[in-house]
Amino acid sequence: MPSPCCVPGCKSNYKSSLRAGEASISVFGFPKDEHLKMKWLKAIPRDKWAPTQYSVVCAKHFDPNDIICEDNYLLPDGTLTKIKIKARLVCSAVPQIFPNLPADLTKTVPLPKKSPDERNSEQQKCNELSNEAFEQLDYITNFQDLISNYSQKIVISDLWNVKIVGDTKLYFYTLNLNDPCITIINQISIDSDLHVKVFLKNNELSQNNLKWILPFELKLSRWSQLENLLTRYVL
Ligand SMILES: [Zn+2]
Structure with a gap:
């Protein structure tokens, strides 16, 4: 079962929510890249707190375009098919959607402005790295x-x-x-x-x-x- 989300006010994957019939939701660990991790920490409205290696943020807080859920898969006959994969993030993704926040934590998160070209090339570079990292993480050793x-x-x-x-x-x-x-x-x-x-x-x-x-x-x-x-x- 995926871990509970660390965002205040979000009950994704809490035992109480699952018992009440809510489906479990994909979660993402904090990025290893320190710069990106700081962006996550700035965005997540939780003060005086440091994530542990187990802290995760659920899919509800990300732009759906930043979440990759399918991949191309090569069949033995050479045709490509799309398959559902374990959800992962494009590598520049930062959580930015925070519904149900306790009132005292509500704040808007200004995201850095970038030109579309800048964003695209950064995204492409990131995705290549992220695909490689994903392949490794997705591999079952034995x-x-x-x-x-x-x-x-x-x-x-x-x-x-x-x-x-x-x-x-x-x-x-x-x-x-x-x-x-x-x-x-x-x-x-x-x-x-x-x-x-x-x-x-x-x-x-x-x-x-x-x-x-x-x-x-x-x-x-x-x-x-x-x-x-x-x-x-x-x-
Ligand atoms: Zn959540």
């Missing part, structure tokens, strides 16, 4: 990395249950609780070599069914692939 970090790396619907068996298998499964006897509806299992199997109501999906997201021998290599699988087969 099965241990997967079981240790999946809950922080991706957004998972509460409908998925998780079972880890030793160091050999990770299962995500949804349950039908209405029957007198509980049954598994869908299941995604991942072996220690990151090989994936997907069962929808006991029917295993073929390699062909899964090549939209796992083009190479049904092997998982990216967090975004896992998030896509879990999003697509949740029901």
Whole structure:
């Protein structure tokens, strides 16, 4: 589950909000770049406070144009397809939308004025770097990395249950609780070599069914692939 948002007045991903039925929202950690981090801190209306490595800001505070949610994906037959990816920010993004602020914290945030050309070239440079950084962050090193970090790396619907068996298998499964006897509806299992199997109501999906997201021998290599699988087969 993503962490709660650190912006005052925002209840994104708070346990109370999730219990009340609100969907979890993508969050972003503070930038490593000190200059950009200062811009975030100036913008976020929270005084006498320093973020920790766990502090995050939710997607509600960013211009939607600054959030990248899909990526091009090359299928084995050479065609490009768009896939949903774990949301990330263009690298010059600064939070700027603060609804529901406590009255004493309300302030307007003047953003630095730049010419469109200046902004575009800066953005392009940033995006190239950001894509590279994203590729690295999106890469699953091995099965241990997967079981240790999946809950922080991706957004998972509460409908998925998780079972880890030793160091050999990770299962995500949804349950039908209405029957007198509980049954598994869908299941995604991942072996220690990151090989994936997907069962929808006991029917295993073929390699062909899964090549939209796992083009190479049904092997998982990216967090975004896992998030896509879990999003697509949740029901
Ligand atoms: Zn928020």
